[in-house]
Amino acid sequence: MEIIVCVKRVPATDSKVKIAADGRGLDPAGVEFLMNPYDEYAMEQAIQLREKAGAGTITVVSLGGADAQKELRQCLAMGADKAVLLDDGGKPNDGCSTARIVAAWLKTVPHELVLCGRQAVDNDEGQFPSRLATLLGFACATEVVALTLDGKVFRAERDIEGGREVVACPLPAVISCNKGLNEPRSPSLKGIMAAKKKPLDTVAATAVEPALEFVSLMLPPEKPPGRIVGSVQELVAALRNEAKVI
Amino acid sequence: MSKIVVVADARSGRIKKPTLEAVGAAVDLAAKCNGSVVAFVAGADNAPAVADLQKSGAAQVVSLRSPALASYSGDGYAKVIHAELGKHAPSVVLMPHTAMGRDLAPRIAALLDAGMVSDATALHFEGGRFGATKPVYAGKAYRKYLARRAPFVATLRPNVFEIRSGGGATTTEVAASIGAGELLAVVKELAQGSTDRVPLQEARVIVAAGRGMRGPEHFGLIEDLTAAFGPGVGAIGASRAIVDAGWRPHREQVGQTGKVVSPQLYFAIGISGAIQHLAGMRTARCIVAINKDANAPIFKVAHYGIVGDAFEVLPALTAAIKAAVAH
Ligand SMILES: Cc1cc2nc3c(=O)[nH]c(=O)nc-3n(C[C@H](O)[C@H](O)[C@H](O)COP(=O)(O)OP(=O)(O)OC[C@H]3O[C@@H](n4cnc5c(N)ncnc54)[C@H](O)[C@@H]3O)c2cc1C
Ligand SMILES: Nc1ncnc2c1ncn2[C@@H]1O[C@H](COP(=O)(O)O)[C@@H](O)[C@H]1O
Numbered sequence: 001m002e003i004i005v006c007v008k009r010v011p012a013t014d015s016k017v018k019i020a021a022d023g024r025g026l027d028p029a030g031v032e033f034l035m036n037p038y039d040e041y042a043m044e045q046a047i048q049l050r051e052k053a054g055a056g057t058i059t060v061v062s063l064g065g066a067d068a069q070k071e072l073r074q075c076l077a078m079g080a081d082k083a084v085l086l087d088d089g090g091k092p093n094d095g096c097s098t099a100r101i102v103a104a105w106l107k108t109v110p111h112e113l114v115l116c117g118r119q120a121v122d123n124d125e126g127q128f129p130s131r132l133a134t135l136l137g138f139a140c141a142t143e144v145v146a147l148t149l150d151g152k153v154f155r156a157e158r159d160i161e162g163g164r165e166v167v168a169c170p171l172p173a174v175i176s177c178n179k180g181l182n183e184p185r186s187p188s189l190k191g192i193m194a195a196k197k198k199p200l201d202t203v204a205a206t207a208v209e210p211a212l213e214f215v216s217l218m219l220p221p222e223k224p225p226g227r228i229v230g231s232v233q234e235l236v237a238a239l240r241n242e243a244k245v246i
Numbered sequence: 247m248s249k250i251v252v253v254a255d256a257r258s259g260r261i262k263k264p265t266l267e268a269v270g271a272a273v274d275l276a277a278k279c280n281g282s283v284v285a286f287v288a289g290a291d292n293a294p295a296v297a298d299l300q301k302s303g304a305a306q307v308v309s310l311r312s313p314a315l316a317s318y319s320g321d322g323y324a325k326v327i328h329a330e331l332g333k334h335a336p337s338v339v340l341m342p343h344t345a346m347g348r349d350l351a352p353r354i355a356a357l358l359d360a361g362m363v364s365d366a367t368a369l370h371f372e373g374g375r376f377g378a379t380k381p382v383y384a385g386k387a388y389r390k391y392l393a394r395r396a397p398f399v400a401t402l403r404p405n406v407f408e409i410r411s412g413g414g415a416t417t418t419e420v421a422a423s424i425g426a427g428e429l430l431a432v433v434k435e436l437a438q439g440s441t442d443r444v445p446l447q448e449a450r451v452i453v454a455a456g457r458g459m460r461g462p463e464h465f466g467l468i469e470d471l472t473a474a475f476g477p478g479v480g481a482i483g484a485s486r487a488i489v490d491a492g493w494r495p496h497r498e499q500v501g502q503t504g505k506v507v508s509p510q511l512y513f514a515i516g517i518s519g520a521i522q523h524l525a526g527m528r529t530a531r532c533i534v535a536i537n538k539d540a541n542a543p544i545f546k547v548a549h550y551g552i553v554g555d556a557f558e559v560l561p562a563l564t565a566a567i568k569a570a571v572a573h
Contacts, residue, residue, distance in 0.1 A: 243531075
């Protein structure tokens with residue numbers, strides 16, 4: 001099976017947010033960037049599927065700037081066979097342009113299964129997987145927490161409000177991976193050495209304009225400090241009379 | 247005149263709060279742009295949902311019916327909804343940010359080649375353009391977007407927008423032309439949790455606990471406080487630390503890699519308040535922290551705090567809540 005894994009380079013979730021001088025973006029100075037945590041589940045799932053099938057190729061792809069080569073190398077060290085950087089110089093894309101650019105590139109490579117993360121933790125959009133499936137005309141299951149392949153049809157489980165649903169999702173497919181699906185492995189020393197010899201190609205991204213304008217990035221309004229109360233009676237009275245929530 | 251279409255999440259056959267809030271948000275947006283609101287619902291039998299939507303403030307309700315839509319199929323639903331949208335030429339398409347909205351709205355956006363904002367907490371109409379603001383970077387910032395072209399699609403965070411009401415909506419029945427053979431991915435089974443449990447994202451009160459509870463055997467204290475609010479009100483939440491430790495199930499995890507919740511009242515008990523946890527709950531209307539460490543970061547986002555040992559505070563708090571709720 002030809003498996004594509006989509007990974008995005010994102011700021012570490014515990015990094016401090018400073019607004020860039022233009023008021024629109026994140027000031028990257030001092031911010032640590034890493035592989036989107038949900039994409040680690042996608043990468044792990046790809047390896048497990050290849051192991052089970054005993055055959056198959058894993059190609060990992062990232063749309064971004066040259067610095068995303070670091071995350072692509074990490075995937076090669078985990079076990080991907082090859083990596084492709086769709087280089088757009090690191091300019092901001094929205095869900096619409098990202099899906100269209102990656103879909104255009106997919107036309108040039110064999111693919112039967114695309115694995116993604118549930119959402120990229122920079123903008124927390126969660127749009128790309130089902131957008132991509134729609135553009136490709138593929139079946140899709142999102143936010144998957146359990147996955148088995150039976151012949152040519154996946155049995156994918158996802159949590160919904162108050163329960164869990166089981167989706168029958170035939171190949172070719174796009175699957176977005178949620179926490180709980182697996183335990184991502186760390187690259188071994190041997191993997192890291194092997195990754196240096198694996199192909200990492202750079203391809204110029206197709207030019208697609210985002211459908212959205214990124215108008216501004218703002219810090220949340222300062223919240224006045226909360227009140228430390230001395231007793232549960234005082235707390236319950238405040239919840240009832242001030243906050244009016246009980 | 248602009249048309250705003252709200253696509254309902256009617257998975258259980260009824261319309262729940264997040265969809266009614268999305269219609270409410272559409273009504274408020276329509277007032278700004280002199281627009282009108284149309285609510286869509288797709289399924290095999292939409293009668294109960296249509297009845298709910300008629301009172302939601304929408305001017306028109308469109309019921310897309312086909313036996314093939316009896317269970318949810320993202321591609322199938324997107325196809326029939328997109329075909330119907332063609333007749334309405336909307337400026338904006340909204341859905342609640344529920345499991346269905348998160349799956350379906352991006353498909354509709356892709357078919358429309360439209361820009362989309364997920365999990366929006368505000369909608370805009372400025373200089374003839376539509377847009378939205380949403381939390382980004384684990385809730386440490388907000389980003390504002392405006393669409394460069396119409397239509398614009400957004401999913402809306404539950405518990406943020408006001409429900410409006412109205413009557414006299416016209417209803418249009420549409421026999422959707424889709425056959426079961428055209429569907430790709432289809433829901434085959436639905437394992438509902440026990441019915442007395444409120445889904446985390448719909449709970450009005452969440453009692454969340456962390457490593458400060460010392461072990462799964464002490465969760466009777468957390469269950470008691472949750473139950474004190476009465477049936478159908480509260481749900482239990484958990485930090486990732488205790489989910490990873492196996493004390494609580496994944497579905498209860500709140501935070502960046504768990505669920506994003508916005509209840510009226512959120513208790514953080516023995517939770518330190520790591521940024522990834524805050525990402526999932528900082529828009530709750532009222533946050534109460536109980537922690538024995540006065541310097542725990544959770545107190546920075548809490549509206550009220552008790553510095554103390556959870557094992558001492560909880561029984562007294564449960565009794566006091568029970569007494570207050572009884573009045
Ligand atoms: C990529 C990534 C994603 C993550 N996603 C999430 C997520 O979605 N959700 C999430 O929650 N975390 C997430 N985390 C983990 C997060 O960073 C924290 O490790 C976690 O939230 C800590 O859980 P905790 O507060 O229960 O435990 P701790 O940090 O150990 O805090 C325990 C608290 O309990 C208090 N305490 C101890 N005993 C008592 C007592 N008797 N009475 C009262 N208080 C007491 C202590 O003072 C302390 O503040 C993520 C981390 C990463 C790196
Ligand atoms: N620029 C990108 N390059 C490669 N994959 C991406 C990119 N953006 C998003 N994805 C994939 O889509 C998933 C969901 O992202 P998003 O829709 O941006 O929240 C991510 O977890 C990735 O698997």
